Amino acid sequence: MQALVIVAHGSHLNPGSSAPTFEHADTIRATGAFDEVREAFWKEEPHFREVLRTVAADELYVVPLFISEGYFTEQVIPRELRLEDWSVEDWESPDGITATHATYEATDVDKTVHYAGPAGTHEAMSDVIVRRAESVTGDPDVGDGFGLAVVGHGTNRNEHSARAIEYHAERIRERGRFEEVKALFMDEEPEVDDVTDYFESDDVVVVPLFVADGYHTQEDIPEDMGLTEDYRQGWETPATVDGHRIWYAGAVGTEPLTADVLLERAADAGADVGDAIERVREETRVDAPGTAD
Amino acid sequence: MQDAQVDALLAAAEAGVACDGLEVTTGPEGYALTVDGERHEGLDGDGIRAIAADHPRYVENWHFWASAVPAGEDRRAFLRWLEDLPAGTEPATETSAAAEGGPEAPTILDRLDHGVQATWGQLHVSVSHAGGGRRSYALTHVEDAPVSEDGGESTLETFEDPLDARQIAKRDDRERYRPLSTAPTLSTGWLFPSLTADDLVRAVEAFYPATIPNWHRERVGDLDVTHWTQTARRQTGIYDVVEELPQEAVDWVAEACCVDSQCLKRREWQYDDESDVAVDGGEGTFPCREPCSLVVAAARKWAILESETERTYEFELTPSEKHQLEELIDAVADGRVDEIREADVNDGANRYRARYLRAKRLDEDGELPDASDGTE
Numbered sequence: 004m005q006a007l008v009i010v011a012h013g014s015h016l017n018p019g020s021s022a023p024t025f026e027h028a029d030t031i032r033a034t035g036a037f038d039e040v041r042e043a044f045w046k047e048e049p050h051f052r053e054v055l056r057t058v059a060a061d062e063l064y065v066v067p068l069f070i071s072e073g074y075f076t077e078q079v080i081p082r083e084l085r086l087e088d089w090s091v092e093d094w095e096s097p098d099g100i101t102a103t104h105a106t107y108e109a110t111d112v113d114k115t116v117h118y119a120g121p122a123g124t125h126e127a128m129s130d131v132i133v134r135r136a137e138s139v140t141g142d143p144d145v146g147d148g149f150g151l152a153v154v155g156h157g158t159n160r161n162e163h164s165a166r167a168i169e170y171h172a173e174r175i176r177e178r179g180r181f182e183e184v185k186a187l188f189m190d191e192e193p194e195v196d197d198v199t200d201y202f203e204s205d206d207v208v209v210v211p212l213f214v215a216d217g218y219h220t221q222e223d224i225p226e227d228m229g230l231t232e233d234y235r236q237g238w239e240t241p242a243t244v245d246g247h248r249i250w251y252a253g254a255v256g257t258e259p260l261t262a263d264v265l266l267e268r269a270a271d272a273g274a275d276v277g278d279a280i281e282r283v284r285e286e287t288r289v290d291a292p293g294t295a296d
Numbered sequence: 297m298q299d300a301q302v303d304a305l306l307a308a309a310e311a312g313v314a315c316d317g318l319e320v321t322t323g324p325e326g327y328a329l330t331v332d333g334e335r336h337e338g339l340d341g342d343g344i345r346a347i348a349a350d351h352p353r354y355v356e357n358w359h360f361w362a363s364a365v366p367a368g369e370d371r372r373a374f375l376r377w378l379e380d381l382p383a384g385t386e387p388a389t390e391t392s393a394a395a396e397g398g399p400e401a402p403t404i405l406d407r408l409d410h411g412v413q414a415t416w417g418q419l420h421v422s423v424s425h426a427g428g429g430r431r432s433y434a435l436t437h438v439e440d441a442p443v444s445e446d447g448g449e450s451t452l453e454t455f456e457d458p459l460d461a462r463q464i465a466k467r468d469d470r471e472r473y474r475p476l477s478t479a480p481t482l483s484t485g486w487l488f489p490s491l492t493a494d495d496l497v498r499a500v501e502a503f504y505p506a507t508i509p510n511w512h513r514e515r516v517g518d519l520d521v522t523h524w525t526q527t528a529r530r531q532t533g534i535y536d537v538v539e540e541l542p543q544e545a546v547d548w549v550a551e552a553c554c555v556d557s558q559c560l561k562r563r564e565w566q567y568d569d570e571s572d573v574a575v576d577g578g579e580g581t582f583p584c585r586e587p588c589s590l591v592v593a594a595a596r597k598w599a600i601l602e603s604e605t606e607r608t609y610e611f612e613l614t615p616s617e618k619h620q621l622e623e624l625i626d627a628v629a630d631g632r633v634d635e636i637r638e639a640d641v642n643d644g645a646n647r648y649r650a651r652y653l654r655a656k657r658l659d660e661d662g663e664l665p666d667a668s669d670g671t672e
Contacts, residue, residue, distance in 0.1 A: 004367065015593060018466050018473040025462060038367075046589050048477045049505035053585075056509040057501060059368035078532060111520055 004060035006039040007031060007269050010051055010080055011068040011214065013044030020215050021047055023257045024068055030262035030287070034279035037064075037269075045075070051083035055112045063116045064269040068214055068256065070123030070155070071164040072099045085110040086118060099163030100124045100170050104272035117272040122256075122264045123212060124167050125271075129174040134260045136181075136208040137289040139240065139252040146180035150204035153184070154211040154224065157191030165191070168212055181208075189219065189227075196227040199245040206241065206248045214256035225251060259287035298428065301359040302348050306341055308362060315361055316381070317400030318354040320344070332400070356429025357401035364430060365493045370512030374500075375493055378414040378421055378433075379404065383515070405429065413442070416581060417504055417560040418482040421496065433496040435488040452487035458495040461488075461502035476590050477504050478560045478580075507561070507582040514564075514583050522586035525568040528595075535592055541599040543567055549598065550575040553591050554584065557630075610668035613657070620644035620653060 009028055014020035024042045032040045043054035055063060065084065067076045072094070081089035086107040094102035102120030109116050122128060136151055137143050153175070155168035168186045176184035182204045187195040198209060209228065211220045222234040230238035230251055241248035255261070263283045270276045305313060305320060309327055313320040319330040327339040331351045336343070348355050365372050373383040382398040399407075408425035411434075415421075420441035426432040440452055455464070468474050468481040488499055501508060513519040524546050528539040541549070550573045554563045561584035563577035577584075587595070613621075623644030627633050636643050643649065659665050 015475040015590060016473070025459075029459065046593075047475065048588075050589055053506040053510070056513075057506050059366065059371070074533060082530065082532075 004038040005062040005064065005274055006041060006058040006060035007037040007265070007274070008041045008043055008054055008058065008063055008065045009068050009265060010043045010054070010065055010084075011045075012075070013047035014217075015046050017217055020217060023215050023254070023261065026257075026259065027068070027262040027265055030259060030283060031266060031279065034266075034276075034282055036266065036276040036279035037274070045079065045083075051080055052085075055084060055109050055114060055116065058114075061114045062274075063114050064119065064272050064274045065116055066119045066265045066268040066272075067121040068261075068265065069121040070212055070214060070256075071167045072096060072102055072121060072124060073163050076102075076121050081107075081118065084116065084118070086116060089118075094120060096120065098166065100166050104268070106272075117269075117274070119268040119272045122261065122268060123214075124163075124170070125264050125268055126174065127264045127267045128212075128255070128261075129171045131258050131260045131264060132171055132210050132212070132255055133175060133180070134287070134289065135210045135252045135255050135258045136250070138258060139208060139210075139250050141289070143289045145208070147182070148204060148206055149181050150183040150185070150202040150207040151175060151181040152187045152195070152198055152201070152207060152209045154187045154189070154195050154209060155213075156219075157188035171212065189223065194227075195224055198228050198249065199247045202247060205246070206250065208250040208252060210252045210255050213254040216254045216257060220254045260284070262287065301355050301428075302345055304359060304363065305348065305355055306344060309344075313358060313362075315358040315401075316354070316398065316404055318351075318358050353405050353429070354401040357405055358429070360429040360431060360493075366497050368509075370509045371497045373512050373515065374497065374508045375431075378423055379408070379412050380414075411442075416500060417478060417507070418480060419500060419503060421500075426490075431493060433488075433491040433493065435491060435496060435499055436486065437482060437484040439484050440487065450487065452485055454487050454489055456488070456490075458488065458491060458499035459502060461499040465503050476559060476588070478507070478582075478584075479558065480556070480560055504560075504582070510585055511582040513585075519564065519583055519585055521564050521566075521583075523565050523568045524573070524587060527565075527587045527592065531592065535596050537599045538592055538595045539599075540603070541595055542602060543571065545598060545602055546595075547574045549587075549591060549595050553594060554578070556580065559584070608668065609664075609666045611657075611664055612667060617653060617657070620649060624650060 009024055011021065011024040021042070021044060028040050028042045031037065038060050039058045041054060041058050043049050043051050045051060049057050067080055069076050077091045087110050089107060093105035096102035102124065104117050104119040107116045107118060132153055136145050153168050153172045156164045158165045165188060168188070172184050172186035175181065183202055185193065185201050187193050187198060187201065189195055193201055198207065211224055213220050225231050225234050225238050228249060228251070229244045230242040230249060238251065241250045263280060266276050266280050266283060270280065309320040309322050317331065321328050325338045327344050328335065328337045329339055329344055329347055331347065331354050336347055339347070365375055376383050381404065405425050408423055408431065412423045413420065415438055418438050420436050420438045422434040422442065424432050424434070436452060464483060464486050465477060466474060467483060469483045474481055482503065491499060497508065510519060528541065531538050546567055550563060553559065555575065556578040560580045561578070561582055562580035563573070564583045565586055566572045627636065627645030633645060636646050640646050641649055657664060
């Protein structure tokens with residue numbers, strides 16, 4: 004038997020924090036690719052510390068629904084899961100964006116744990132960012148005449164975080180689909196506050212590389228970009244700022260296609276997921292206007 | 297009883313069957329079968345079929361436990377505990393009912409006809425017989441039980457998908473977020489009228505994550521308790537400071553957070569291997585094996601607050617005002633602020649009483665002036 008365990012941050016204060024994790028878990032559950040799919044959290048239950056005993060399967064694929072390699076994926080999660088002899092070197096990711104997986108025994112359960120790199124640095128996350136642009140504009144072919152900003156924390160928070168943002172921006176830029184693609188940051192240059200300075204295009208889609216919507220994506224960034232004076236009053240999509248139309252997408256992790264990244268991570272780590280990846284990609288796609296059934 | 301159930305019984309006999317008064321083994325002499333207290337030896341397949349046909353309830357009951365319960369010894373033990381049955385282990389090695397003194401299959405199924413009730417935290421489970429040995433589980437809040445069998449005049453909102461439990465568990469009856477699953481604030485007004493064994497376990501695990509495996513570990517003497525000092529030492533980042541909390545403060549943490557009025561888990565962790573926490577662990581059905589993330593997060597705050605040095609203040613208060621401060625602390629700590637009636641000015645935590653005290657004793661910054669040095 005094989006199980007997928009999605010590990011995420013969760014919150015003691017915000018009831019919505021776990022919602023994307025639950026949704027992606029449900030999407031994957033519905034494919035039947037795993038005997039069990041379990042969600043676990045740092046701040047909710049089951050806690051990382053106790054999740055492995057809640058599944059009956061003996062082959063466990065643990066995928067962090069986190070954006071970058073760093074404190075949580077390298078220290079907290081392996082420690083709390085009790086992965087025996089965990090070492091960050093096992094991920095063979097000196098650049099902080101190329102971790103795939105490594106395999107361990109956990110000290111409190113008789114199971115094999117395949118510990119995968121975070122969702123946020125998987126190459127498939129580039130597709131989720133693009134999909135997010137499609138869903139916020141309602142246009143499955145969005146790109147012509149559009150700029151795309153991928154937004155993250157800067158290095159002040161986590162040096163690998165900025166690298167993940169640049170990695171996806173570069174990959175999407177190479178595809179040539181959007182007129183311009185930029186990596187912007189909250190606490191370093193180029194800053195998201197000045198988003199319109201960095202784009203020639205009239206239309207700019209802004210996609211924050213965050214797992215869940217919360218303070219940063221729903222309060223900070225919208226106000227900093229000038230979408231609204233006060234986040235509590237909401238904002239238009241698109242909102243006009245300095246003559247540009249800003250299509251603000253909110254956290255990329257809420258996009259249904261994120262389930263695909265979790266599946267890809269598990270598959271890369273050796274899970275047999277059958278045709279689940281293709282199915283999730285198909286089921287979560289954005290229909291062109293008028294074609295939705 | 298269906299032929300398929302007997303086919304399954306014959307297939308399972310190779311490994312040995314023992315379940316609630318039914319035992320089947322195979323050997324060179326053919327099958328041996330014990331049922332209803334009588335042992336039959338040297339049987340062939342048809343012999344088994346003939347005897348099984350006279351005792352369908354034994355076979356049906358066995359078939360349920362052999363094929364319709366989720367994988368995992370802990371889940372199986374939980375499902376049997378609900379019916380007050382000996383836990384057994386895997387089907388093949390399960391101790392016979394006679395050896396454990398448990399009831400036999402016909403008695404077990406008869407009991408289910410009336411519904412067997414069990415309580416797990418604030419969850420009420422009613423197990424009934426859905427025919428052919430299969431069980432049907434109704435799950436609701438203890439305060440909403442018992443539910444009439446036909447659901448008749450029930451005003452409860454009904455659910456079928458066990459994973460809906462995640463959303464039900466998210467908020468209390470006042471729509472406030474519940475960050476602690478096992479807080480005794482589970483909302484009421486919902487009912488899962490008919491769950492399979494698999495789905496019941498899923499729902500229970502969504503309401504109270506990890507309670508089944510930890511309860512089971514404790515029953516088999518294998519609960520891995522992590523005491524306060526071990527948990528505190530392991531913390532890093534912003535929680536590094538938790539380790540500095542004084543031992544006596546850990547008692548206060550447990551009294552604040554871990555008693556039955558705040559959490560339905562029974563605290564089994566202590567200060568360390570040698571020193572207990574000086575507070576009762578509670579009466580909960582399922583154990584708490586380690587300080588949870590809420591306790592760690594709160595303890596971080598207390599560790600920072602406890603690093604302050606005590607000093608002496610001088611305030612002017614009447615005896616009644618001092619008593620009122622005590623009443624205010626009690627009212628907040630016991631969560632009864634919302635119950636105090638608007639005009640009940642006899643209660644020190646009444647809003648008008650608190651506003652009066654503030655008007656009289658606090659300065660324009662909302663501070664209690666310290667008469668000893670003229671500052672706060």
